[in-house]
Amino acid sequence: MKAVQFSEYGGPDVLRVVDAVEPHAGPGQVRIAVRAAGVNPSDGLKIRAGRWRDRPIPLPSGVGVEGAGIVDEVGAGVIDVAIGDAVFGYGINTMAQYAVLTHWARKPDCLPFDAAAGFPVIVETATRILAQVGIKPGETLLVNGAAGGVGSATIQLARYHGITVIGTASAPKHDYLRGLGAIPTTYGPGLVERVGKLAPTGVNAALDLAGSGVIPTLIALVGDPSRVLSIADFTAPQYGAQGSFAAQKNPERVLAEAGRLYSAGAFRVALEKTFPLTQAAEAYTLSAAGHVTGKIVITLP
Ligand SMILES: NC(=O)c1ccc[n+]([C@@H]2O[C@H](COP(=O)([O-])OP(=O)(O)OC[C@H]3O[C@@H](n4cnc5c(N)ncnc54)[C@H](OP(=O)(O)O)[C@@H]3O)[C@@H](O)[C@H]2O)c1
Incomplete structure (x- = not known):
């Protein structure tokens, strides 16, 4: 599969689209065919510093902690979604054609994939x-x-x-x-x-x-x-x-609530710009400038 990775630490220009090994859903996880992935300032900080908090980031490494897509693998113990369901949530290396999600909610039909991909962190x-x-x-x-x-x-x-x-x-x-x-x-x-x-x-x-x-x-x-x-x-x-520097442990409920509020017309997030996977470096350059309105999102066909 195609994935965004970096093999050296630095600015957004170290990001490359590479052929990577597909991940698989472990127990309590799902894998999605990614339709969109959200860009966060913290991704850029990790790429530049080569560490996150006390943990060094190994090389090469993927990018992205949130995304939206279609479930195509269901790990052991997962009972709330099935293959073919549209979901959005927290994941591992979501700037890729396939990614594992660790926490998710069903995506309402009226919520576009690109908007949904930018919901989890915010x-x-x-x-x-x-x-x-x-x-x-x-x-x-x-x-x-x-x-x-x-x-x-x-x-x-x-x-x-x-x-x-x-x-x-x-x-x-x-x-x-x-x-x-x-x-x-x-x-x-x-x-x-x-x-x-x-x-x-x-x-x-x-x-x-x-x-x-x-x-x-x-x-x-x-x-x-x-x-x-x-x-x-x-x-x-x-x-x-x-x-407040650490995410809550089980965000599924607040993700689902955001989906409900979107469906009710009570929650919207502007997309400053969407970029294809091949322009991830441009997306992170725009994010690092520090003046984003709403969210930046990477979209996949
Ligand atoms: N601790 C946590 O759990 C956690 C979670 C998520 C994010 N974060 C961090 O929180 C920060 C915000 O995240 P985000 O995703 O909202 O970032 P973002 O979307 O990139 O936000 C950028 C915004 O910051 C504003 N801004 C820039 N300089 C400013 C200044 N001097 N004073 C006031 N506003 C200014 C910009 O407004 P103008 O264009 O009008 O200047 C822009 O709209 C980032 O540092 C991120 O890493 C922390």
């Missing part, structure tokens, strides 16, 4: 951090870095639960944020004053999705450091804020 992350920061219906949440993949999911899930959201993005993306239900403002100097005008009674919690060195500013706005959380700034705990 839906799991958004659900986890909204719960962890303890924001409640009727409260106001500030989201820094709101126009990317995680931000797009976070705004919509928060709005669905009756939370007012103020989101930061560059000015050209403010209409995009409004369309998701957020009140937009720009990031950068003067954030405290701008947010103060938009929320005269204050914000109850804040999420940093950009890792742009704003934790002290967010704490100044919220007051209580424990109601400030970052997914991208490892220094957050030094300020008494929370960090």
Whole structure:
């Protein structure tokens, strides 16, 4: 099968489409014929650093942790899906013609494969951090870095639960944020004053999705450091804020819920751009530039 791999660490230009050995579904896994795979900034970090957290990444290595496609192998013990079913979920080396998924949900017929492929990481992350920061219906949440993949999911899930959201993005993306239900403002100097005008009674919690060195500013706005959380700034705990850096163990329920919300017209994620497998390097170059709106996805015929 064709797969995206890298045989040296570095920037996106180290990515190659190669002939690779097909994976097979182990116990509790399914294999899919991949129709689309989501691009995540963390993939690019792994390729560049050659390690993820404490674990070195062996060479050669594949790429991609999420995807959507048609089940073509079912591992021992799997009873919720069968060969021929359309699913989306977390997987191993999903930038390939075939990939093993470890956690999945059925894909609603109305949800296109390319959109579904970009759901797992952002839906799991958004659900986890909204719960962890303890924001409640009727409260106001500030989201820094709101126009990317995680931000797009976070705004919509928060709005669905009756939370007012103020989101930061560059000015050209403010209409995009409004369309998701957020009140937009720009990031950068003067954030405290701008947010103060938009929320005269204050914000109850804040999420940093950009890792742009704003934790002290967010704490100044919220007051209580424990109601400030970052997914991208490892220094957050030094300020008494929370960090959330590991996925929840069983995301199947939140994936299925995202599918239901999509079917009900309550959840959408813009696709900044889709690329064929042969242009994976271009896709990761665009991701690394750091200004994605929604998601970037790789599609396969
Ligand atoms: N800890 C976890 O569990 C976890 C899970 C998923 C992702 N992450 C990390 O979280 C981050 C966001 O992920 P993502 O998938 O949403 O990324 P993404 O889609 O690439 O998001 C990029 C967004 O960041 C915004 N941005 C860039 N510079 C900014 C700044 N200085 N201030 C505020 N916003 C800025 C951009 O908006 P403009 O174009 O308007 O600048 C763009 O919309 C990444 O670092 C990723 O690795 C962590």
